Amino acid sequence: MSKHNEMQAVAGGGLLDRRLFLKKGLSFSALALSADVLAAELDAPRPEWAQKPGTPFSNYGHPSRYEQKTIRWTMGNAMAAGNGVSWTPLQDLEGMITPSGLHFERHHNGVPQIDPAQHKLLIHGLVNQSLVFTMEDLQRYPMTSVLCFIECGGNSNAGWQTQPIQTQVGYFHGMASCSEWTGIPLRLLLNEAQIKGRAKWLIAEGADASLMNVSLPLDKALDDCILALYQNGERIRPENGYPLRLIVPGWEGVVNVKWLRRLHLTNQPTMARNETSKYTELMPSGKARQFTFVMEAKSLITQPSFGHKLKQPGLYQISGLAWSGRGKIAKVEVSADGGKTWAEAQLQEPVLSKCFTRFRIPWQWNGQQAILKSRAIDETGYVQPERDVLVKSQGQHGYFHYNAIVSWEVASNGSISHVYA
Amino acid sequence: MFMRNLFFSLAVFVAYPVLAVENSPKLGKSAPQTLQKNWNLDIFPDGTGLPAGSGTAAQGKKVYQQYCLSCHGVDGTGDSADELAGAKHGLTDTVPDKTIGTYWPYATTIFDFTRRAMPLNAPGVLNNDQLYAVTAYLLYLNHLVKETEVINASTLPKVKMPNRDGFINSYQPKK
Numbered sequence: 323m324s325k326h327n328e329m330q331a332v333a334g335g336g337l338l339d340r341r342l343f344l345k346k347g348l349s350f351s352a353l354a355l356s357a358d359v360l361a362a363e364l365d366a367p368r369p370e371w372a373q374k375p376g377t378p379f380s381n382y383g384h385p386s387r388y389e390q391k392t393i394r395w396t397m398g399n400a401m402a403a404g405n406g407v408s409w410t411p412l413q414d415l416e417g418m419i420t421p422s423g424l425h426f427e428r429h430h431n432g433v434p435q436i437d438p439a440q441h442k443l444l445i446h447g448l449v450n451q452s453l454v455f456t457m458e459d460l461q462r463y464p465m466t467s468v469l470c471f472i473e474c475g476g477n478s479n480a481g482w483q484t485q486p487i488q489t490q491v492g493y494f495h496g497m498a499s500c501s502e503w504t505g506i507p508l509r510l511l512l513n514e515a516q517i518k519g520r521a522k523w524l525i526a527e528g529a530d531a532s533l534m535n536v537s538l539p540l541d542k543a544l545d546d547c548i549l550a551l552y553q554n555g556e557r558i559r560p561e562n563g564y565p566l567r568l569i570v571p572g573w574e575g576v577v578n579v580k581w582l583r584r585l586h587l588t589n590q591p592t593m594a595r596n597e598t599s600k601y602t603e604l605m606p607s608g609k610a611r612q613f614t615f616v617m618e619a620k621s622l623i624t625q626p627s628f629g630h631k632l633k634q635p636g637l638y639q640i641s642g643l644a645w646s647g648r649g650k651i652a653k654v655e656v657s658a659d660g661g662k663t664w665a666e667a668q669l670q671e672p673v674l675s676k677c678f679t680r681f682r683i684p685w686q687w688n689g690q691q692a693i694l695k696s697r698a699i700d701e702t703g704y705v706q707p708e709r710d711v712l713v714k715s716q717g718q719h720g721y722f723h724y725n726a727i728v729s730w731e732v733a734s735n736g737s738i739s740h741v742y743a
Numbered sequence: 744m745f746m747r748n749l750f751f752s753l754a755v756f757v758a759y760p761v762l763a764v765e766n767s768p769k770l771g772k773s774a775p776q777t778l779q780k781n782w783n784l785d786i787f788p789d790g791t792g793l794p795a796g797s798g799t800a801a802q803g804k805k806v807y808q809q810y811c812l813s814c815h816g817v818d819g820t821g822d823s824a825d826e827l828a829g830a831k832h833g834l835t836d837t838v839p840d841k842t843i844g845t846y847w848p849y850a851t852t853i854f855d856f857t858r859r860a861m862p863l864n865a866p867g868v869l870n871n872d873q874l875y876a877v878t879a880y881l882l883y884l885n886h887l888v889k890e891t892e893v894i895n896a897s898t899l900p901k902v903k904m905p906n907r908d909g910f911i912n913s914y915q916p917k918k
Contacts, residue, residue: 399823399824400823401813401814401822401823401824401863401864402814402823402824402863402864405863430860431860431863431866442778444774444778444779444782445771445774446774446779446783451771451773452773452774452779453771453772453773453774454771454772454773454774454775454778455770455771455772459770459771460770462768462770463767463768463770464766464767510767511767511771513767514767514769514771515771525785527782527784527785531860531863531866532859532860532863532866533784533859533860533866534859534860535784535785535855535859539914539916541916541917542917545917583782584782584783586783586785588785588787590787590788592785592786592787592855593787593788593848593849593851593852594852594855594856595852595855595856595860598846598847598848598849598852598910599841599843599846599847599852602910604834604839604841604846606835607835608833608834608835608909609909609910609911610834610846610909610910610911611910611911611913612910612911612912612913613912613913613914614913614914615914719838719839
């Protein structure tokens with residue numbers, strides 16, 4: 323293929339072939355320009371930090387002091403600081419893994435500071451043998467890793483609002499994060515306790531000040547759930563469930579119980595507050611959907627997105643995240659003309675089941691108004707819906723499980739806003 | 744290289760979820776009865792798990808004023824924390840009002856949640872009589888029981904919740 327052909331648009335609004343950046347001999351026009359500007363400073367033989375020894379070793383690393391703006395935004399209750407959420411700053415991150423310190427949080431009553439030597443896990447109810455485990459016991463079990471996203475059922479709920487919220491993508495969709503979780507397959511401990519035939523549900527409870535509890539169908543517990551001790555290679559941090567967290571891949575965050583202390587096998591759900599009053603979706607009919615555990619396919623463009631500014635027309639890389647609670651992402655399509663035409667984005671390997679998948683596509687911005695969208699299609703064939711379609715079928719008061727296509731409008735001056743289009 | 748290995752091992756996990764894990768060290772110890780009894784706070788819609796004790800809305804009003812009002816507002820109409828009563832709209836109105844009276848399917852959930860988690864600033868502070876009383880008061884504020892009605896382990900599960908049949912179980916087990 324000649325260079326001329328490679329630069330030809332594959333869809334409206336200047337979207338280019340997704341393989342473009344993989345080819346040699348191409349340069350960003352914008353990059354070439356900025357290189358000229360920087361040249362003068364770099365001409366000095368030694369920059370300031372190369373003129374003296376650097377700082378010594380540290381026991382635990384921290385981000386560069388120039389990256390201090392990359393933080394979780396937190397929102398606590400006025401009367402109870404430990405009740406609320408914090409969001410992952412998706413607009414500042416790349417790749418597929420969320421740094422542990424930036425993993426989103428939803429706490430009902432603060433972060434308990436648990437002494438692992440005093441923490442226990444009780445398995446009881448419809449089992450032949452009720453068992454109790456210490457954290458030291460659990461360390462000896464065979465472990466495995468699951469790379470998966472955890473997304474709060476209430477993530478992206480601003481999307482239900484009549485007017486598009488104008489905020490950075492992390493504070494709109496950042497109650498979703500992705501980690502490597504390492505621990506013991508739950509099935510292993512349940513089998514050790516010997517499940518009775520009548521058991522159908524498992525009630526999981528945390529050791530926080532709300533003794534948070536939810537019901538989980540037993541078939542999922544026996545399928546791919548793990549009891550995680552580690553997150554991204556180190557022991558789970560207190561705000562993510564130290565010393566033990568139930569990981570339920572692909573299912574809404576609330577069932578991924580943190581600070582896990584008890585698993586109660588039963589033949590019925592307990593009908594906890596967090597599976598009746600909350601985490602249920604009120605439909606236009608007045609009925610509410612309950613036990614809607616799976617987080618359906620979602621995608622969003624993180625670069626460029628609200629708050630970023632395109633300095634000049636030219637070649638850009640659109641980058642974003644896609645995930646599905648049903649399995650792998652099969653395809654992500656991107657539109658630069660408000661959904662009239664779509665082009666397939668490149669999926670970055672590895673593409674894993676129930677895991678963040680990074681997608682990218684080159685885009686030649688001509689300096690005119692454009693509307694960027696992405697849509698995810700998962701391996702079951704499920705297609706992420708347009709907002710009007712979602713609202714038509716679910717109404718506007720479900721609050722949870724908002725997964726519509728996100729639209730960013732790029733103005734001719736390069737600024738970006740959130741639109742419903 | 745790192746990612747390639749990582750990807751490979753994960754692919755194996757996904758394809759053979761059982762691995763060799765059925766061989767386990769079996770370190771679980773028989774759970775003492777007292778631990779099970781003390782920790783098992785689960786209450787079910789049929790009343791299973793409800794403790795002894797009782798209370799009325801008249802008694803619960805005092806509990807509410809002392810322990811709940813500061814966050815949930817006068818008569819449970821909401822403040823820094825959720826609205827619990829006093830719905831002005833139904834579930835199909837343009838702005839639906841989800842309260843205990845309009846939305847909650849089971850009365851037992853009030854007792855379960857309050858015992859676990861409330862008052863937020865001092866969880867665990869209420870005894871069983873106080874818990875029954877404040878539960879009765881929240882039901883009374885939602886016009887579901889009378890002020891003097893005794894609420895206990897046998898009467899609480901029988902309280903008729905208006906939205907009892909308002910939920911559709913949407914869970915479909917994997918085939």
